[in-house]
Amino acid sequence: MEKLKLAVYWASSCGGCDIAIVELGERLLELAQVADIVFWPAAMDFKYTDVEAMPDKHIDVTLFNGGIRTDEDAHIAHLLRTKTKVLVAFGSCAMEGCIPGLSNIKGPDHALQGAAWTSPSVDNGAQVLQQGHFAMPEGDLTLPVLSKQLRTLSQVVPVEYSIPGCPPHHDQIWKAMTAVIENKLPEVGSLLGVDDRTVCDQCPREREGKIRVDRFVRPHEIIPDPEICFLEQGLICAGPATHAGCGALCIHAEMPCRGCYGPPAGVVDQGAAMLDAIVAGFEGESDADIRQVLSTIVDPVGTLYRFSLGASVLHQIKMGLAESGQVCDSQRNGEDAS
Amino acid sequence: MIRSGEFDGNFVQDVMAEPGGEHLLDCWSCGTCAATCLVRRFDPAFNPRLILRKAGLGLREAVLSSREIWQCSACDACYPRCPKEIHISEVMQAIRTIAIREGYEPPGPFASVDEVICSGCAVCTRSCPYEALARGPVMVNGDERVIAQVDKNLCMHCGVCVAACPSGAMSLEEFNDQEILSRMGSGGWLEQPGYLQGAADAPRILAFVCQWSIRSDAEWAALEALESERLHLVNLPCSGRVDPAMILLALSQGADGVLVAGCHEGECHYKRGTYLGRGKVALLDTVLNQMSIHPGRVRFVELGALTRSALPALLDQMANEIVTASTAAAPAMFSAADGA
Numbered sequence: 295m296e297k298l299k300l301a302v303y304w305a306s307s308c309g310g311c312d313i314a315i316v317e318l319g320e321r322l323l324e325l326a327q328v329a330d331i332v333f334w335p336a337a338m339d340f341k342y343t344d345v346e347a348m349p350d351k352h353i354d355v356t357l358f359n360g361g362i363r364t365d366e367d368a369h370i371a372h373l374l375r376t377k378t379k380v381l382v383a384f385g386s387c388a389m390e391g392c393i394p395g396l397s398n399i400k401g402p403d404h405a406l407q408g409a410a411w412t413s414p415s416v417d418n419g420a421q422v423l424q425q426g427h428f429a430m431p432e433g434d435l436t437l438p439v440l441s442k443q444l445r446t447l448s449q450v451v452p453v454e455y456s457i458p459g460c461p462p463h464h465d466q467i468w469k470a471m472t473a474v475i476e477n478k479l480p481e482v483g484s485l486l487g488v489d490d491r492t493v494c495d496q497c498p499r500e501r502e503g504k505i506r507v508d509r510f511v512r513p514h515e516i517i518p519d520p521e522i523c524f525l526e527q528g529l530i531c532a533g534p535a536t537h538a539g540c541g542a543l544c545i546h547a548e549m550p551c552r553g554c555y556g557p558p559a560g561v562v563d564q565g566a567a568m569l570d571a572i573v574a575g576f577e578g579e580s581d582a583d584i585r586q587v588l589s590t591i592v593d594p595v596g597t598l599y600r601f602s603l604g605a606s607v608l609h610q611i612k613m614g615l616a617e618s619g620q621v622c623d624s625q626r627n628g629e630d631a632s
Numbered sequence: 633m634i635r636s637g638e639f640d641g642n643f644v645q646d647v648m649a650e651p652g653g654e655h656l657l658d659c660w661s662c663g664t665c666a667a668t669c670l671v672r673r674f675d676p677a678f679n680p681r682l683i684l685r686k687a688g689l690g691l692r693e694a695v696l697s698s699r700e701i702w703q704c705s706a707c708d709a710c711y712p713r714c715p716k717e718i719h720i721s722e723v724m725q726a727i728r729t730i731a732i733r734e735g736y737e738p739p740g741p742f743a744s745v746d747e748v749i750c751s752g753c754a755v756c757t758r759s760c761p762y763e764a765l766a767r768g769p770v771m772v773n774g775d776e777r778v779i780a781q782v783d784k785n786l787c788m789h790c791g792v793c794v795a796a797c798p799s800g801a802m803s804l805e806e807f808n809d810q811e812i813l814s815r816m817g818s819g820g821w822l823e824q825p826g827y828l829q830g831a832a833d834a835p836r837i838l839a840f841v842c843q844w845s846i847r848s849d850a851e852w853a854a855l856e857a858l859e860s861e862r863l864h865l866v867n868l869p870c871s872g873r874v875d876p877a878m879i880l881l882a883l884s885q886g887a888d889g890v891l892v893a894g895c896h897e898g899e900c901h902y903k904r905g906t907y908l909g910r911g912k913v914a915l916l917d918t919v920l921n922q923m924s925i926h927p928g929r930v931r932f933v934e935l936g937a938l939t940r941s942a943l944p945a946l947l948d949q950m951a952n953e954i955v956t957a958s959t960a961a962a963p964a965m966f967s968a969a970d971g972a
Contacts, residue, residue, distance in 0.1 A: 399923055492799050494753035495777075503757035503767050523754065534753035535798035558749075558799040566877035567798040569919070573911040574759030574796035579904070580897055584911045588918060595922045607880040612923050 298354045298474070300325075301333035301345075302384075303374060305367035306394050306444065307360030311385040312336035314461035315357070321468050328475050329354075342370070348377050355474055357384040357457075361394050361604060362445040364438035365426075368619070375451040380479070382470075382486070386460040386554050388447040390564075391604015393460070395444050398603055398612070399595055402440040402622040423624050439625040443618035446604050450619075455479070457487040460554035460601060463540050485537070485559075492558050493533035493551045496542040499523045506577035509590040513549060524550040525575055530597055535567040554601045563607040565598035643692040650729050652722025659684045665710035665720050670844055670901050671703050678703050680710060680720050687727060696731045702738040705788045706762075707901045732785050741805045742787040743794060747772045749801035750779040759796035761872075761903035762786045790902035791873035795912075807869050809878075816882060821864045826888040828926060828958060835888035835951040838864045840879075842871040842894045842909070844901040845935040858944060862951070870902045871895070871909030871932070876916050879930060889929045889950050893943060896936030906934065928953040 304312060316337070318325065332353060333340045356378040362368050375381055386392035397405045410416060410423050426439040447453055457470055466487030473479050473486065480486075489496070505526040513529060524531035524545075532553030533545070539555045557564035576587050591597065595608075603609055620626075647653040665680040672678050678700050687695050695701065706721035714720065728738075747770055757765040757780060764786035769776050780793075780801070794802040800809065816822060816838065825831035846852045859865055864887075868874060871894025879890045892913050900906035913932035920929060933939075933946045 491749065492751040492753060495751035501752070501754035501757075501767060503754040503765075504763065506758055525755075534751070534755050538751070560800050561798070561877075563877045563880055565919070566875070566880055566916075569876045569912060569915055570796050571753070571755040571798045573908055573915060574755050574792075576908070576911050579907060581910060581914075584907070584914050587911070588914055591915070591918075593922075594915060594919050598919065607877065607884050608919065608923060610884040611880065611920075612925050 295328075298329035299332045299352065300329040301353045301356040301374065301378065302331070302336070303333065303356060303358050303360075303370060304336050305358065305360030305370065305388070305447075306363030307385070307387050308393075309336060310461040311357075311359035311387070314385075314459075314464055314467060317464040318468055318471075319464075321464075321471075325471060325475075342373070345370075345373055345377055350376050351379050353378040355380045355382060357382050358388050358447055358453075359385040359461075361387040361391055362441070362447060362450045363394060364440055365621070366438035368441070368445075368450055371447060371450045380454045380474070381447075381451070383447040383453045383456040385462055386458060386556065386601045389456040389458055389605065390556050390602045391444055391446055391609075392554070392601050395446075395602075395604030395609075396596055396600070398443045398609060402442065402444075403624045406440065406622070406624055425625055426621075440622045441618060442620050442622050443609075443613055444604055445615070445618055449605075449615055454482050455484060455486045458485060458537060458554070458556040459487070459539060462487050463543070465541075466539050488537050488539040488555065491538050493536045493538055493540065493542050493545070493555070495538050496540075497523075497533055497545050497551075498542070499545065502526060506575045508577040508583065508587055510572075510587070511590070512592065518548065520548060525572070530568075530572060530591070532564075532568055532598075532600070534571045535561070535564050552600050556602055556605075564602040565595070565606055565608060568598045638692075638694065639690045640692040641690050643690045643695070644688060646730055647687055647723070647726050650726035652719065653726030655716070655718045656684065656723055656726075657688055658716045658718050659688060660716060661685050662715060664713050664715065668710050668713050670707060670709060670847070671705070673844075673847060673849075675703065680704065680724070683727070684718075684720065684723060687723075695727060696734060696736050699739050701727050701731060705790075705901050706903065707899070709899065709901075728785065738784055738787075740784070741789050742784050743782050743789060743791070743802055743804045745780045745782060746801045746803070747777075747779055749799055751799060751801075752777065752779040753798065754780075755796050755798055756780050756793035756802055759792050759872075759908065761790065761792060761905060762788055764788070765793055788902060790870045790905050791868065792870060792902065792905050792908055795873050795875045796908075804869075807873060809875070812866060812868070812873075812875075812878065813881075815866050816864070816878065819864075822882060822885040822887065824861065824886045826886045827954070828888050829886075832861070832888075834862055835954040836862050836864075836886055837889045837891055837947055837951060838866065838882045838887040839891045839893060839947065840866050840868050840871070840874050842901075842906070842935075843867045843869060845871070845893050845895045845940070847940060851940065855943060858947075863947060870900070870905035872900075872902065872905030872907070874909050874912060876912050879913075879916060883929055889931065889954050891947060891950055892930075892932045893935055894932065896934045896939070899936060910934070926954070927957045 356374050383389040428435040470486035501523040507528040511528045518527050529550045531550035533551035536553045537555040561567050663681045704724040764783045791804045791807045794804050827835040894906040894909045910932045
């Protein structure tokens with residue numbers, strides 16, 4: 295049997311998804327018996343020209359991690375789409391924006407200034423911001439430029455499947471790879487590497503079910519009881535609104551779920567589902583009580599939409615897809631990042 | 633006419649022996665409770681005075697088999713007005729307790745749980761104003777799992793749990809998600825582009841209205857007469873049924889604003905439903921502000937005895953504020969004053 299051709303790419307990501315693949319450990323050897331890795335910049339030496347030289351649909355499966363932040367990301371997303379039969383949005387960034395997607399709250403200009411001007415580790419008195427082109431005596435230097443909003447992979451090109459998680463758990467990656475190897479992939483559009491229901495289904499903590507709270511705290515502010523539901527202790531835990539798949543990893547490390555496996559099946563907006571879930575547990579009767587509880591929720595968008603902002607309905611209200619792909623204001627020079 | 637055979641002298645004692653039933657015979661039958669009761673707007677046959685009267689006369693079978701004893705939602709609008717200070721909802725509860733004991737069943741509808749989807753997260757049990765939901769072990773497809781279960785004797789079908797459930801496992805006939813979504817989009821209203829998209833002359837507002845906050849058919853008809861390109865009404869069993877995801881979906885389509893009308897603080901037909909509705913809109917407003925989305929696009933208004941007729945004016949006010957905010961200067965891009 296001809297070996298499968300597998301590619302792994304990282305767009306705007308932290309590298310955690312690539313590490314998660316390495317965590318397959320000895321299973322990588324099993325994978326190598328049935329698949330050739332034809333492109334994996336984080337692990338091996340490949341050039342973009344290698345991919346460009348491939349015939350269309352040459353790659354069987356591409357695991358694409360990272361969000362579409364720059365024109366380079368968008369270019370490679372289109373390139374890999376052309377060269378790939380089954381394109382997989384791998385990990386939270388590619389699937390729903392993840393932490394880099396939170397920069398969409400303030401936008402890329404704000405992020406660029408933070409990195410180039412106001413970060414304590416920089417000395418940039420002239421307030422220079424990096425641009426796409428810079429003329430030097432030796433020639434024109436180019437750098438990728440940022441689009442107005444970070445986009446998910448499926449907002450830029452069609453994808454066949456998504457694997458959630460920040461990063462996806464290696465056992466779930468293996469489950470997905472097994473489905474690829476055995477040619478047992480589900481209907482196009484499905485999630486791979488998940489379990490049924492939500493994180494609460496895998497969480498061993500006790501839920502009394504009637505305890506409501508009149509203030510929320512963050513993990514560093516209390517020492518939580520190890521046996522009791524975090525929400526009932528006033529810690530915002532995204533477990534009720536998060537797809538099962540991780541095995542409740544953070545919960546077992548005494549930390550509330552942060553929501554990285556994305557919304558449960560059929561839920562369109564994870565943050566809205568989480569919003570409903572925490573308001574349901576508000577104690578109180580009056581508007582004054584509501585103001586009091588709300589005042590204890592620090593950074594509501596970052597808390598409710600920590601991983602899912604980029605793919606959320608909320609985000610669509612802020613900016614349409616067409617505008618999101620344009621070059622950000624501070625690097626604009628007439629080009630389009632789409 | 634009451635036949636002697638229908639009379640059961642023990643019934644009065646039975647009711648008065650239940651917690652809350654002690655004051656049954658205090659009732660003067662003045663009818664003040666019936667005059668204030670909200671249930672009568674939807675079911676004119678419902679009359680708390682008559683139920684107390686029949687119970688006081690010992691008409692066991694007539695009372696226990698009646699549909700009416702299950703309709704009181706314990707909103708307690710009648711309680712402060714009763715000149716004899718009878719806590720009527722507690723008397724109703726005492727009668728229900730006897731009915732349940734003797735095998736009578738409430739007519740429904742009830743909230744229901746999809747046992748395959750439910751994770752047992754306990755969000756619904758916290759949300760329920762009636763403690764009608766509890767977690768317990770259930771065999772589902774051969775596995776014993778701890779999931780939510782509805783106590784039909786307590787469920788008042790307010791729909792609060794359906795909105796609260798983060799995984800879509802709860803439903804309530806007539807007010808399930810698909811039904812509400814289809815009413816939101818009826819007549820293609822949401823597909824028309826809005827004012828903020830530069831395509832309408834004035835803001836288009838979708839209003840979720842609690843069916844109890846409008847107290848008469850005439851008031852509801854007057855409101856419906858205002859429906860147009862600019863206003864689309866969707867009634868809910870309670871403002872606590874409003875789902876933030878639906879508000880966001882409306883705003884992402886043709887609605888410039890979403891208004892949620894609920895009952896005045898302390899007048900909610902479902903105890904804490906209006907509180908949850910207000911909480912959701914308040915938190916959603918914070919979220920929209922943090923995203924620097926056009927201000928004033930969501931609003932909760934409470935309708936009480938003095939403000940009920942003010943809804944049209946409140947809609948106008950909301951539309952005006954959306955217009956005013958859209959002509960204001962865009963937020964400064966390079967000054968990060970709020971620092972968040």
